[in-house]
Amino acid sequence: xxxxxxxxxxxxxxxxxxxxxxxxxxxxxxxxxxxxxxxxxxxxxxxxxxxxxxxxxxxxxxxxxxxxxxxxxxxxxxxxxxxxxxxxxxxxxxxxx
Amino acid sequence: xxxxxxxxxxxxxxxxxxxxxxxxxxxxxxxxxxxxxxxxxxxxxxxxxxxxxxxxxxxxxxxxxxxxxxxxxxxxxxxxxxxxxxxxxxxxxxxxxxxxxxxxxxxxxxxxxxxxxxxxxxxxxxxxxxxxxxxxxxxxxxxxxxxxxxxxxxxxxxxxxxxxxxxxxxxxxxxxxxxxxxxxxxxxxxxxxxxxxxxxxxxxxxxxxxxxxxxxxxxxxxxxxxxxxxxxxxxxxxxxxxxxxxxxxxxxxxxxxxxxxxxxxxxxxxxxxxxxxxxxxxxxxxxxxxxxxxxxxxxxxxxxxxxxxxxxxxxxxxxxxxxxxxxxxxxxxxxxxxxxxxxxxxxxxxxxxxxxxxxxxxxxxxxxxxxxxxxxxxxxxxxxxxxxxxxxxxxxxxxxxxxxxxxxxxxxxxxxxxxxxxxxxxxxxxxxxxxxxxxxxxxxxxxxxxxxxxxxxxxxxxxxxxxxxxxxxxxxxxxxxxxxxxxxxxxxxxxxxxxxxxxxxxxxxxxxxxxxxxxxxxxxxxxxxxxxxxxxxxxxxxxxxxxxxxxxxxxxxxxxxxxxxxxxxxxxxxxxxxxxxxxxxxxxxxxxxxxxxxxxxxxxxxxxxxxxxxxxxxxxxxxxxxxxxxxxxxxxxxxxxxxxxxxxxxxxxxxxxxxxxxxxxxxxxxxxxxxxxxxxxxxxxxxxxxxxxxxxxxxxxxxxxxxxxxxxxxxxxxxxxxxxxxxxxxxxxxxxxxxxxxxxxxx
Numbered sequence: 059x060x061x062x063x064x065x066x067x068x069x070x071x072x073x074x075x076x077x078x079x080x081x082x083x084x085x086x087x088x089x090x091x092x093x094x095x096x097x098x099x100x101x102x103x104x105x106x107x108x109x110x111x112x113x114x115x116x117x118x119x120x121x122x123x124x125x126x127x128x129x130x131x132x133x134x135x136x137x138x139x140x141x142x143x144x145x146x147x148x149x150x151x152x153x154x155x
Numbered sequence: 156x157x158x159x160x161x162x163x164x165x166x167x168x169x170x171x172x173x174x175x176x177x178x179x180x181x182x183x184x185x186x187x188x189x190x191x192x193x194x195x196x197x198x199x200x201x202x203x204x205x206x207x208x209x210x211x212x213x214x215x216x217x218x219x220x221x222x223x224x225x226x227x228x229x230x231x232x233x234x235x236x237x238x239x240x241x242x243x244x245x246x247x248x249x250x251x252x253x254x255x256x257x258x259x260x261x262x263x264x265x266x267x268x269x270x271x272x273x274x275x276x277x278x279x280x281x282x283x284x285x286x287x288x289x290x291x292x293x294x295x296x297x298x299x300x301x302x303x304x305x306x307x308x309x310x311x312x313x314x315x316x317x318x319x320x321x322x323x324x325x326x327x328x329x330x331x332x333x334x335x336x337x338x339x340x341x342x343x344x345x346x347x348x349x350x351x352x353x354x355x356x357x358x359x360x361x362x363x364x365x366x367x368x369x370x371x372x373x374x375x376x377x378x379x380x381x382x383x384x385x386x387x388x389x390x391x392x393x394x395x396x397x398x399x400x401x402x403x404x405x406x407x408x409x410x411x412x413x414x415x416x417x418x419x420x421x422x423x424x425x426x427x428x429x430x431x432x433x434x435x436x437x438x439x440x441x442x443x444x445x446x447x448x449x450x451x452x453x454x455x456x457x458x459x460x461x462x463x464x465x466x467x468x469x470x471x472x473x474x475x476x477x478x479x480x481x482x483x484x485x486x487x488x489x490x491x492x493x494x495x496x497x498x499x500x501x502x503x504x505x506x507x508x509x510x511x512x513x514x515x516x517x518x519x520x521x522x523x524x525x526x527x528x529x530x531x532x533x534x535x536x537x538x539x540x541x542x543x544x545x546x547x548x549x550x551x552x553x554x555x556x557x558x559x560x561x562x563x564x565x566x567x568x569x570x571x572x573x574x575x576x577x578x579x580x581x582x583x584x585x586x587x588x589x590x591x592x593x594x595x596x597x598x599x600x601x602x603x604x605x606x607x608x609x610x611x612x613x614x615x616x617x618x619x620x621x622x623x624x625x626x627x628x629x630x631x632x633x634x635x636x637x638x639x640x641x642x643x644x645x646x647x648x649x650x651x652x653x654x655x656x657x658x659x660x661x662x663x664x665x666x667x668x669x670x671x672x673x674x675x676x677x678x679x680x681x682x683x684x685x686x687x688x689x690x691x692x693x694x695x696x697x698x699x700x701x702x703x704x705x706x707x708x709x710x711x712x713x714x715x716x717x718x719x720x721x722x723x724x725x726x727x728x729x730x731x732x733x734x735x736x737x738x739x740x741x742x743x744x745x746x747x748x749x750x751x752x753x754x755x756x757x758x759x760x761x762x763x764x765x766x767x768x769x770x771x772x773x774x775x776x777x778x779x780x781x782x783x784x785x786x787x788x789x790x791x792x793x794x795x796x797x798x799x800x801x802x803x804x805x806x807x808x809x810x811x812x813x814x815x816x817x818x819x820x821x822x823x824x825x826x827x828x829x830x831x832x833x834x835x836x837x838x839x840x841x842x843x844x845x846x847x848x849x850x851x852x853x854x855x856x857x858x859x860x861x862x863x864x865x866x867x868x869x870x871x872x873x874x875x876x877x878x879x880x881x882x883x884x885x886x887x888x889x890x891x892x893x894x895x896x897x898x899x900x901x902x
Contacts, residue, residue: 063417064409065405091251092250092251093423095252096255097416103222
C-alpha cells in the first residue's frame with residue numbers, strides 16, 4: 059500500500075492532545091508550510107479537520123471579541139473533528155445579538 | 156500582420172495578479188461582473204509586439220477544484236474559453252503554496268506562462284529558485300521572474316506571453332506529466348478511453364483532465380448532463396473507484412491530491428533553496444529582550460504600570476473637563492428646557508438632575524479614562540505584545556497548575572469578565588476551564604476602573620496611577636493564591652496537558668485597527684451606561700426619594716430614605732473594613748448589578764441629593780459655550796503635560812531619584828480641581844478605608860452578567876461556590892488591609 063502523506067497529516071492530529079498550528083505539524087512531518095497549508099485545507103474541506111481561531115466558537119459577533127486580538131493575533135490552529143465533540147450548543151449572550 | 160490574442164491571468168490571492176494586470180493594460184481596462192456571479196470581472200487590452208491582446212484577470216483562487224465561485228470561474232474560463240495563454244502569477248516567496256493551482260492549470264492542457272512574481276522579496280529573504288529546473292519540472296513552460304510593483308521583468312513576461320500565444324498547441328492534448336500511481340493511472344486510462352469515444356465530452360474537455368476530475372468526484376463535472384445520463388461511464392467510474400480503494404486503501408481523490416502535493420514537494424526540493432540557517436528576525440531580536448527569563452516579568456510590570464499611569468493621570472484633565480461640561484452647561488440646558496415646559500422645581504427636575512444626570516453623568520465622565528485604557532491595550536495587542544505577556548506569565552501560571560494559555564482568558568478579563576469566561580472554551584481540559592474561569596473574576600475589568608480612578612484622584616492625587624496599578628496587581632495576586640489553593644484541593648490529581656506556545660511576529664499597529672478597538676469598546680461602554688446604568692440611576696433615585704423616617708417624597712434626607720434604611724441593615728458587616736457607613740454599603744449592594752453602579756450610587760448618595768440648588772438665573776448659552784471651549788483647551792494642554800510627566804513619575808520610583816515634573820500652565824495655573832464626588836468621598840473615607848473599599852470592590856462577587864455566564868458554562872454549584880468564595884476573600888482582604896493599616900499607624 060502506498061504511503062500517503064495526506065494520511066500522515068491526519069494521523070498527526072489523531073495522536074495529538076489538542077489543536078496544532080501549521081508550524082507545529084510542518085515540524086513534525088518535516089514538510090514546507092506552504093505545501094502543508096493546502097493539505098490541511100483539503101482535510102478541512104473533507105470535514106475531517108477544523109480550523110480553530112481562538113474565538114471561532116465564541117463571541118465572533120460581539121463588538122468586544124471582534125476587535126479583541128488577545129487571541130486573534132495568535133496563529134490559527136487546526137483540530138480533528140471527532141464524534142465525541144464537547145457540547146457547546148449553548149450560545150453565549152454575545153452571539154444572541 | 157497584427158493578430159488578436161486573449162490571455163488570462165490566474166493565481167492565488169495576494170500573488171500580485173492585479174499589479175501585473177495593471178502593468179500590462181495600463182488605463183485600458185474595465186470592470187464588470189462574471190455572468191450570473193457577483194464576482195468582479197476585470198478585463199483590459201494591451202498591445203504586445205504590435206498585436207492586440209485582451210487580458211482577462213481571473214479571480215484569485217487556491218485551486219481549480221471548483222469549491223468556490225472564484226475557482227469555478229477560473230476553471231471554466233481556462234477550460235472552455237481556450238485563452239491563447241494563461242499567465243500563472245505566483246508569489247515567489249511562497250512558491251510551495253502557489254504551485255498546486257499551477258499544476259492544475261497545466262493539467263487542463265492550457266498554454267501556461269509562469270510569472271515568478273515578488274522575486275525581489277524572495278531574493279531578499281535568501282530564497283533561490285532554479286528557474287530552468289522549475290520550467291523542466293513543469294513540462295517546459297516558460298518561467299519568468301517578475302517584480303511587478305517595480306516593473307521588473309515585465310518586458311520578458313510580454314515576450315513569453317507572445318511566444319506562447321503565437322505557438323499555442325492544440326488545447327485538446329493534456330500532458331501526462333504527473334504519475335498518479337499504478338492504481339489511479341489504470342483507472343484514468345480506462346476512463347480516458349471511454350471519454351474519447353464520446354464526441355460531446357471529447358470536444359468540450361481534455362480527456363485525461365476530465366478522467367482525473369471524475370475520479371476526484373468533482374461535483375460540477377459529475378453534474379454535467381453528458382455525464383449524468385451516461386450510465387456506462389458512471390458504472391466504469393464506480394468500478395474504478397472501488398478498485399482503487401481496495402488496492403490502495405484510500406479513495407481516489409485523496410490519492411490524486413496526495414500525488415500532486417508529493418510532486419510539488421519533490422519539485423520544490425529540487426528547485427528552491429532557502430538559507431540553511433534562517434536569519435534571526437527582528438521579532439526574535441525583540442523577543443530576546445521582552446521574553447527574557449529575567450527581564451520579561453519586570454518589563455511586563457513596567458508596561459502595565461505605564462498603562463495605568465496613562466489611564467489615571469493622562470486622562471484626568473479630560474475627565475474633569477467632561478465632568479464640568481455635564482454638571483455645568485448640560486445640566487443648565489436640561490433645567491432650562493424643563494422650566495420652558497413648566498416642570499421647573501418639580502420632582503421631574505430632581506429626577507433628571509439628581510437621578511439621571513448625576514447617575515449617568517457620573518459614568519460618562521469616564522469616557523476619556525476608558526478611551527486611554529483601550530488605546531493602551533490596543534497598542535499592546537496590535538504590536539503582538541499581549542501574546543508575549545501570556546508567554547512571560549507562563550512560569551507564574553505553572554505555580555497554580557495552569558500554563559500561559561490560561562493567562563489569555565485572564566487577560567481578556569482585564570476588559571470584561573464575561574468574554575473571559577467564554578474564552579476558557581479554548582482550553583482543552585475541563586479542570587483548566589473551571590479553574591481559569593474562577594480566577595478570571597479576580598481580573599480587574601474596565602467597569603471597576605472608575606471606582607479606582609475616583610478614589611485615586613480623591614485621596615492620592617498625582618499618585619492615583621499607583622492605586623490603579625496596585626489594584627490590578629492585587630487581583631492577579633489573589634488569582635495566583637486562589638489557583639494555588641484550588642490546585643491542591645478541588646483540582647488535585649488533575650494534571651494539565653503540555654502546552655507549546657507559538658508567538659506571532661511583532662508588527663506595526665495601524666491607525667484603523669487602533670480606532671476600531673477604541674470605538675467598539677467605548678461604544679459598548681456607552682451602550683451599558685445608557686441602558687443598565689440609566690435604569691439603576693432611576694431605581695436608586697426612587698429608593699432615595701421614598702421616606703421611611705418622616706419627610707416627604709423627594710425631599711427626604713438620604714439617610715432617612717428607604718435606600719438608607721436598607722443599606723443600614725448590612726453596613727455593620729463592613730465596619731471592621733473601615734467603610735461601615737450606609738452609603739458605602741448601599742453602593743456595594745447596587746454594584747452587584749454592574750460594578751460601574753458603585754460610582755453611580757456614590758454619586759447619587761453623596762452628590763445627587765446634596766446637589767447645590769440650581770440658581771434661578773442660568774448663565775446665557777454663549778457663556779456656557781465659551782466655557783466649554785476654554786476648559787477644553789486647558790484640558791488638552793494639561794493632558795500633554797501629564798503625558799510628559801509619565802517619564803519623571805516612572806523614574807522617581809527609584810529610591811533617591813527626584814526628577815522634576817512639567818507644569819505647562821504654571822503650578823499656580825493648575826487648580827486643585829476636584830469633582831463634587833471626590834470632595835464628598837474625602838469627607839467620608841480615610842485613605843486607608845478608601846484602599847480597603849477599593850480592594851473589596853475588586854474582589855467581591857462579580858457582576859450579574861459574569862455570574863450568569865459562569866452559571867451557563869459551569870452550572871449553579873460552581874457559580875455559588877465562586878460567588879461565596881469571592882465575597883469571603885474580599886471581606887477578609889479588606890479587613891486585613893484596614894486593621895493591619897491601623898496597627899501600623901496608617902489610619
